Amino acid sequence: MKRYYFVQPWEKLQDGAHQSVVEFSIQRAQKLGIGLVICVHNLSSCEQFLKKCFPGTQAKKLLRREEISRNGIKVKLESLQTIKANYHFPDAKVYLALFPSSDLMARIEAITSKKAIVVFSETLNSEHLVEWCKEHNAKELTLQ
Known part of the structure; x- marks a missing residue:
């Protein structure tokens, strides 16, 4: 099981970083032949992010918790x-955690069928993520 993170100051999260992390996550899912679950602390706080990364009606469908397809994933x-604590999703997935709280990270880690976790967050809110990275030997992502 692989874990990745992109945790940077707010300024570095702009200018394409959002889309790059989504594309990386989709590529991981393609490589593994599985789906992608985007995880957020609450649905109302992610609309702007989704609109930056998913064109047209795709963001709206995701916000209604409808499944979409992107590059066949x-x-x-x-x-x-x-996401219920200790919930067992029947199919293996890649999980993209956006600005995750420690509670959200704990719930994702409790999922037994996960194949990869990608974290995207701001440095300011990352003390719990520093611990998570150390504990799980997560690999840092960089923009190319």
Whole structure:
């Protein structure tokens, strides 16, 4: 199981970083032949991010918790409220955690069928992520 992170100051999260992390996550899912779950603390806080990364009606569908397809990969959106602690998703997935709280990270880590976790967050909110990275030997992502 692989873990990746892109945790940077707010200024470095702009100018394409959002799209790059989504594309990286989709590529991981393609390589593994599985779907992608985007995880957020709450659904109301992610609309702007989704609109930057998913064109047209795709962002709206995700916000309604409808599954979409991107480059042949099934993508869905989950939140802290919709991921139950110790929940066993029947199919293996890649999980993209956006600005995750420690509670959200704990819920994702409790999923037994996960194949990869990608974290995208701001440095300011990352003390718990520093610990997570050390504990799980997560690999840092850089923009190319």
